[in-house]
Each structure stands twice: as structure tokens, then as C-alpha cells.
Amino acid sequence: MKLIEALDLEKDWDGTPLFEGACFSIEEGEKLGFVGANGSGKSSLLGILSGRDEDYHGTLRRKPGLRVGYAVQNFEPPPGLPCSRLLASPALELEARLEAKGEELGRLEGKALDRALAEYGELRARYEVYGAEEALDRATRLLERLGLGDSGGREAARLSGGEKNVLSLAAALMGDPELLILDEPGNHLDFAGLAWLEEFVRGERRAILMVSHNRWLLDRSVDAILELEGRRLRRWTGGFSTYRIEKLKAAAGQGREYEADRKRVERLEALVKRFAEIAKSRPDPSWGRRLRARRSQLEREKEAAAERPELGGKRMNVTFSAAESKADFALVVRGYGKAYGERVLFEGADLELLSGERTAIVGPNGSGKTSLLRDIVAAEGSLDGGPIRVGPSMKVGYCAQEEETFDPGLTVGAEFTRLGARELEAEKLLRRFLFPKGILERKVGGLSGGEVRRLEIARACFIGANFLILDEPTNHLDIEGREALEEGLADFPGTILVVSHDRWFLEKIADRVVLVEDGKLVPYEGGFSEYWRDAGRAAASSRRLGAARPALEDRGADVARQRGRQAAAGKGTVGAADIEARIGEAEARKAGLESEAAKAIAQGDYRAGSRLAAEADAAKRLIDKLYEEWAAMG
Secondary structure, rough: EEEEEEEEEEEEOOOOOOOOEEEEEEEOOOOEEEEOOOOOHHHHHHHHHHHHOOEEEEEEEEEEOOOOOOOOOOOOOOOOHHHHHHHHHHHHHHHHHHHHHHHOOOOOOOOHHHHHHHHHHHHHHHHOOOOOOHHHHHHHHHHHHOOOOOOOOHHHHOOOOHHHHHHHHHHHHOOOOOOOEEEEOOOOOOOHHHHHHHHHHHHHHOEEEOOOOOOOHHHHOEEEEEEEEEEEEEEOOOOHHHHHHHHHHHHHHHHHHHHHHHHHHHHHHHHHHHHHHHHHHOOOHHHHHHHHHHHHHHHHHHHOOOOOOOOOOOOOOOOOOOOOOOOOEEEEEEEEEEEEEOOOEEEEEEEEEEEEEEEEOOOOOOOOOHHHHHHHHOOOOOOOOOEEEOOOOOOEEOOOOOOOOOOOOOOOHHHHHHOOHHHHHHHHHHHHHHOOHHHOOEEEHHHHHHHHHHHHHHHHHHHHOOEEEEEEEOOOOOOHHHHHHHHHHHOOEEEEEEEOOOOHHHHHOOEEEEEEEEEEEEEEOOOOOHHHHHHHHHHHHHHOOOOOOOHHHHHHHHHHHHHHHHHHHHOOOHHHHHHHHHHHHHHHHHHHHHHHHHHHHHHOHHHHHHHHHHHHHHHHHHHHHHHHHHOOOO
């Protein structure tokens, strides 16, 4: 059954269309991902679907009495209100309004009483649907279900960013919605939170429409993708990987139609030109009629011709010019400690990074990852022999999660002048990162989060950094921006130390994982998939359930014992390692084929684009099969 059906929806902002002709429906129980570039109009469409915005054109049909829950992005609760009362507040407000309306009934008569009785009945119906009589109990149970069982009496405004995200979800669920709208629900969540969110979305009985730039989450939890691009909305069946490959195949097919239609139009244009010359030189009226007929045919063909395919908007051009370092080590950490008052983050932590290594630091929110990166950046060029030493030939490019790289009071131009860039040089560089003309005059403090992130990446490119320290580098970037950054980093010859909760990004970038655990830096020699399979999933699960967590070394020993038992049964570690290697090769092949297909289509070679997209599809099917085999060996 359709919960929502949209027909030719249109919305503009100050006269500029955001989207037009949007037609789609949302069925009971289905899970939809919603993607599109930053600023394309996704949040505006969510506002319309949730009933918060009625300023639009077109038709929107809702199931009668449809209950919609909307978990907003950047949820900021009012100060002083405990979590349980915040969740129950709509019901408590309904209860107060019912009491006031009940008292009013005794003072009215006639038509005024009839109207008041109707209003009372509506309020009572909403009160019963909401389960308001047990609202506080339901709020407590819901907080427990979502992993915030100890937060009922805590002030909501004092929760962490990730906890506020979960609280926003809880508030949306309190009304028992049939359709749940989630706007970037993964913001501020660590891997444990993201794993929980993935399971939540997959397991929910209600319909879910989720805006997200987290490609792994979209790949694992939704049935279809809604894409808003170029003011048009289109639906694609399957998760993110399927959507990307099907989009390439569709673009290649459209390109072949475009080429055929273009040639047909060119032939008709030549024919019309020839007929016009004949009609001009001959007085026979039949040639005039034939000319008019051909012109009409030409106009019809032009109107019906396929458009040239476009694969997304412009991408930033991320190109690092750093030379590969000749030093053996990029970073050495010995006996590092960090504490804030009585709270100890690190004690006697050690770490070594070889030049050219690509290492991801993982750990729960609040474990000290950002503090460590800041101290490493501060140690660049230091000769005091402290616990952190950055190689003397290392030039650090830093992307900061809290956006402290630039002075918010300075203009963009002033910041790049401090780096030694001439005005024309800075303008040319920033055009590569999709900044408009006049960006040099804008103050850094007035830029959006995505703009600051692109500015940080541009800075690292400009200074020729050969040691990139990246703290949540994909935050505030849309999918196109994340893929552009990944492509740039794939060709980067230097050292990378990254903190990220974007699993898709880490799968492509990191070849080594270091876990922050119990104040130590525990290395795991393998990529993120191997770490997650052998240790990370168990750690995330135990954090979600509040159980005691074994140390990484103990979990590694458990994995070794398990693989030993598999070897005795004829399913040895060589088989598992072989599958892991084949997955890595297939992932790299798929990514390369997708990139080649997109380039071929952009260059007008649609046959090659179609062939490459089909090969990428075959690579994806192989990856799915290998992951099934890999999981069965765990």
C-alpha cells in the first residue's frame, strides 16, 4: 500500500528551481536511501514529505491519517530538559491541552460547544494514538532499546553529538510512525553506532526514507535509491553499489541513443537545407509544401531526441604534487600520555609509521583520536625529543574535524597569502575545488562545513604535503566530493594517517589499522575489512550491549584458534587469506572499471562505457559471492 505518492512536485528557492516534475511513491515497509549533492534540495523535499513545508507546486497524496516521524540533522534539544521528559513532552502537552479543553466545555453551549467537542475529540484521538498515558514509560523503554538506557534523567542538551543523533531518532519514533524520515542519521556515530544503525534500518517494520552520504550504510540497509540530480528525481532499485553501476549502464545506453538521434537530426538538417535551396530556385509550390513538412519533421525529431548523458555535477580535482619521502619513518610515538584532569586517554602509548604507509586509527567516540592527531601536528618540526617525533623530511597537511586549520576572522585570500600564494595562483587552485569567483574576499568563518573541508584539502595540495593527517576528512562532503578525494588519495605517494567513520573510504584508503584501546595504540596488520571481521565487529557489538570487552590481542588469539579449528576441518587460513586477497583485487578492479566507464561516457565513447559498466557489474557480483564465502568462514 502506498503511504505517499508525489506527482510533478516542484519547489524553488527565491525563484531558482530546486527540483521539478518529481514523481515517486513510498510503499509500506520499504527502505529508501536518498542521495544528491549538497544544496540540491534534499532537505527541502523532506520538509514537504513530513508536512512541515506546504509551499510547493504539484500533488502530494498521503495515506489518510499517515503518521510520519522525522529525525532531523543536527538535533539541538532545549536546555534543562531530561531525555525522558523531552521524548514525552508532545504527549504531556497534549494532556495539558485536553485538560484545558475539558474545562472549557463546561462554559460553552450551542454551536460553540459543538465546535469545542469536535476539537476535544480530535485531541483525544491523537492522545490515544500517541500512547500518551504511558508516555514516560514508553520513553524509558525506547531509550533502553536505542542504547541510551542510562540517559533518561540526563539533560538532553549535554549529550554528545552521536547521542543527540540517537535521541533525535527516539523522538521521531515516539509517535509510532508508519514512515520514518532520517536526515543524515549517521553523523557523529562511531563504528559501533553505525553498525547498530545499519541493523536498526534493516530490521525495522516501518517504511524508512534516509538521506545519507555514507555509502556503506546505503549499500547494506536500503532496497532502493532516490537520486536528486539536475533538479530531477529518479528511483534506482538496489543498494548504493547497484545504483552506481546501473546509472553507468543507463548513461551508456542513453549516450548511444543520443548519438543515433544526433546523426538523424544532422541528416534532416542537411535535407531541409537542400530542400530550401530547391524551393528558392523553383516556383513549384509542391517544393514549398515538402520543405514545410521536412521542417516540421526536423522539429519533432529535435524535441524527441535523447539528451547527452550527464554523470553527476562537476567534481573537485584533487591532485597532490608531493614527492615521495626517502626517510624510513614518518612518525615515531614512544610512551605517549594524555589526560584531561582525572580522565586518562593515553598512557604509555607507542606507534610507528613507515614512510608511505596508509594507517587508519579507530576507536569509540571520546577515546582520544582527535587529541592524538592534534599533538602529532603540533610536533611537526619539533626538536625537543618529546614522545612524538615527526620525520624531519615530513611536510604535514592537516584536515581538522573541528575546522581549526584556518583563522575564521581572515578572508580566504589572506589565508592563502600567508601560505605564499599569489592571487591568480590561489584563484586557479580554488577553481579546481569548485569555489566560485570572489571566494578570496569571503571570510573563512562564513563558509559552510563542506566549503571549509574543501579549503583544507586545497591547502594540503598547495603546500606539497607528503604526510597527510586527516581527521574525519569526508565530514560535510557529499558523495561526489568523497569520491573525488578518494581518487586524489589513490595517486598520493606519501604517508596517510586518518581517523574516519566512513567505512567505504577506509576500505579504499587504509592498508593498516591501529585501535585505540585502554590508553594504548594496538596495531592490526591488515586492512579495515580484515580488522572488522576478526576484531572490530565483536568490539562494536560488546560496546552496544555494554558487555565486557576482551583486549584486541585476546580477540586475535580467539581468531587464531578458530582458524586452527577450521584448518583441522579442511578449511584452513590459506583459504580465508585467499578469499580476502580476491575480494581486495575484485574491489580494486570494480572501482577502476567504474572510473574508466565514467571517463568513456564523458568523452562520448558510449560503446566502451557500456562494456566497462557491464564488466563492473560482473565484478560486483563476484564481490558479493566472495563476501558470502568469507563470512561463512568466520
